[in-house]
Amino acid sequence: MSVVEFPAGFLWGTATAAHQVEGGNWNNDWWAWEHHPDSPCVESSGDACDHLWRYPDDLRLLSELGFTAYRFSLEWSRIEPAEGEWSRASLDHYRRMCATCLEHGLVPIVTFHHFTTPRWVAHLGGWEVPDTADRFARYCERASSHLGDLMGWACTFNEPNIVATMGYLAGVFPPGRRDAALRRAVNDILIDAHRKAGEAIRSGPGDAPVGLTLSMTDYQAVEGGEEKRDRIRRVMEDVFLEAARDDDFIGVQTYSRSRIGPDGAVGPEEGVATTQMGYEFWPDALEATVRRAWEMGRGVPVLVTENGIGTDEDGGRIEYVCRALEGVLRCLDDGIDVRGYTYWSALDNFEWAFGYEPTFGIIAVDRATQHRSVKPSGYWLGRVAAANALVGP
Numbered sequence: 001m002s003v004v005e006f007p008a009g010f011l012w013g014t015a016t017a018a019h020q021v022e023g024g025n026w027n028n029d030w031w032a033w034e035h036h037p038d039s040p041c042v043e044s045s046g047d048a049c050d051h052l053w054r055y056p057d058d059l060r061l062l063s064e065l066g067f068t069a070y071r072f073s074l075e076w077s078r079i080e081p082a083e084g085e086w087s088r089a090s091l092d093h094y095r096r097m098c099a100t101c102l103e104h105g106l107v108p109i110v111t112f113h114h115f116t117t118p119r120w121v122a123h124l125g126g127w128e129v130p131d132t133a134d135r136f137a138r139y140c141e142r143a144s145s146h147l148g149d150l151m152g153w154a155c156t157f158n159e160p161n162i163v164a165t166m167g168y169l170a171g172v173f174p175p176g177r178r179d180a181a182l183r184r185a186v187n188d189i190l191i192d193a194h195r196k197a198g199e200a201i202r203s204g205p206g207d208a209p210v211g212l213t214l215s216m217t218d219y220q221a222v223e224g225g226e227e228k229r230d231r232i233r234r235v236m237e238d239v240f241l242e243a244a245r246d247d248d249f250i251g252v253q254t255y256s257r258s259r260i261g262p263d264g265a266v267g268p269e270e271g272v273a274t275t276q277m278g279y280e281f282w283p284d285a286l287e288a289t290v291r292r293a294w295e296m297g298r299g300v301p302v303l304v305t306e307n308g309i310g311t312d313e314d315g316g317r318i319e320y321v322c323r324a325l326e327g328v329l330r331c332l333d334d335g336i337d338v339r340g341y342t343y344w345s346a347l348d349n350f351e352w353a354f355g356y357e358p359t360f361g362i363i364a365v366d367r368a369t370q371h372r373s374v375k376p377s378g379y380w381l382g383r384v385a386a387a388n389a390l391v392g393p
Ligand code: GCO
Pocket: 017, 020, 158, 159, 162, 215, 253, 306, 344, 350, 351, 352, 360
């Protein structure tokens, strides 16, 4: 390998999402889904990691470990709890979070929508109705005018492809629909919402780069699955990567590969270890997806906004991240403009329908006491961040 150091200014972060860590987010569609008897959710998000109140300690800890960025999301249902009713207190809360990041030398990477939608928006039709794009842009405008001057990076949506696929095709996210045509329509509405939100955020104070983050998979064709692979990837990724060509960056979020045969996904290959989520342990997927985002985005810079592994074997986490970062170094070596790496996640947290069982964090959270304990992977990745180089564990 010809490079071990990362470029100056490369961002080293960890990520969270409001609903997965804050606690008590009862006013959004996910809370309703968690409590719906027919949903696949195994438990309620409840108090989550109480990050709403504990964020100052969490941010201090992350900064002490060596990180230089923190990615978190704003909870729309707190900021606009009812249509047109704005919570100044919540906006101030997120402004304080940005300010606390900056005090600790963490660049705030702010996501405006990470899977959760206010209940009132869902009642009006959610992402099935085109007007939701305008409602979303109005919220983005309000939020960015309040804290845009403190934002380092702005992500309009977290994984709009997952919102559409899981919510409208697979039926495992709210609103639990299973309709392929609807899913495509939702893709279009989300892309429209992303464009409008981008304009809204840029019209506010500050000059944070604006983009979206995409759930990406290293799609591999097996046994003649090329055509099927391309069709799946087109609606999962390509339509969004094309829409991102005018953006300031593309947020790549990658966990594994997906093997596609002529009839669809064929599942893990025999002999390849799987993680708590059932995905293959496949750290090389990050390099493949960064390359693809760079190619499809036609040179739009890439920020790795999520990469990680759900495991209770922390040594496996270190191996996974180490190998993923070697892939990032190869990309940089080839001239691909990768601006940073954000590990998912800072804390063990609420993994959506799976509840608290999968553990992605570099910091463990005691579910009874909320006590935090840093895992060896946290100390190691913090040292990587501080050295801005891939140092050994
Ligand atoms: C996603 C989300 C995160 C998940 C993470 C682990 O990618 O689905 O952004 O909310 O928790 O990916 O599955």
